[in-house]
Amino acid sequence: MSFCDLALDCVTQLQPYVPGKPIEELERELGVTNIVKLASNENPLGPSDKVLAAITEASKDLTRYPDGNGFTLKSALADKYQLNVDQITLGNGSNDVLELIARTFVSPNNEVLFSQYAFAIYPLVTQAIGAKAVIAPARDYGHDLQAMSTLITDKTKLIFIANPNNPTGTYLVADELEAFIAQVPQQTLVVLDEAYVEYGDLDVNTIDWLEKYSNLIITRTFSKAYGLAGLRVGYALSHLEVADLLNRIRQPFNVNALALASAAVALKDDAYIAQTKQLNKQGMAQLIAGFDRLALSYIPSKGNFITVDVQRNAEEVFSGLLHQGVIVRPVGNYGLPQHIRVSIGLEEENQRFLDALTTILGKIS
């Protein structure tokens, strides 16, 4: 007997999520040191002193369960975004929230709609439930909202849209996005995944849309611009009733005490976000200049990463970079076998990457 015979079909057919290669793993496998990791869109600044102080303070109470309602963090979020506390659902990263949404609303005979090149978690949570993933063809690597509209049926329970999108960095302007949301039927929920919203220089506050569109759920995270990926905190903002349902299925202590304390402090640190954005802008320009010198085309990005066409087997380029101690992300699993995605790092990290890339491209034709 194989345990696969016992498991749900939808689970045995799942393709596991492939995370960015951890630094320690590369050290172990290749004995490389002085590694630069630009593979998971983390904030290269590291945690602020304020966050480290909050962790020290919160660690004194580690024998206690965390606040299962996340009162302090939710109050800070409600304050910042002028929402009711009860419109917020906290998650162990926003991936947790994305899964909660699917588990709350989607049944196996439903459809979940998202775009080609959309974030890998969408097919994963869809398939884990045994629902049908409907994938709209992309336009210029980004969302084709028109194509998505035509694929909405009376079985479509959920639509996932990441803006900016990962792994392509593509971006939808507010007018088009709002027009799309406005025509989605009431019984279909739209999840607007704004993991990179802080980088986007938005001309509109999408949170204002929650009042107009009760079927809209916005998800955000502390993993990217806020620099807390290792702690795992994200959240959903939604209609009160939706939040109530999500909170019923949520594990009572899904966000740990250190994460709660750190996120509440990080949320108020506007200077850290400003510095992050500035660094990202400079790093983006640095990488683009490097790609131009190498005559490589890239997908214009509004995130803290950029996806570049290396014009050859990206797995080989990835592997060559690993041997030089640079971890990036090949995106063949997204159907982009000649692209790599690189996160924007510190200036010297970006330079290490560009130098290594130049060497590798000279070796692989």
Ligand SMILES: *Cc1c(COP(=O)(O)O)cnc(C)c1O
């Ligand atoms: C990184 C990312 C997330 C957030 O992941 P966390 O679970 O919050 O760390 C969500 N959506 C997209 C598109 C992402 O790239």
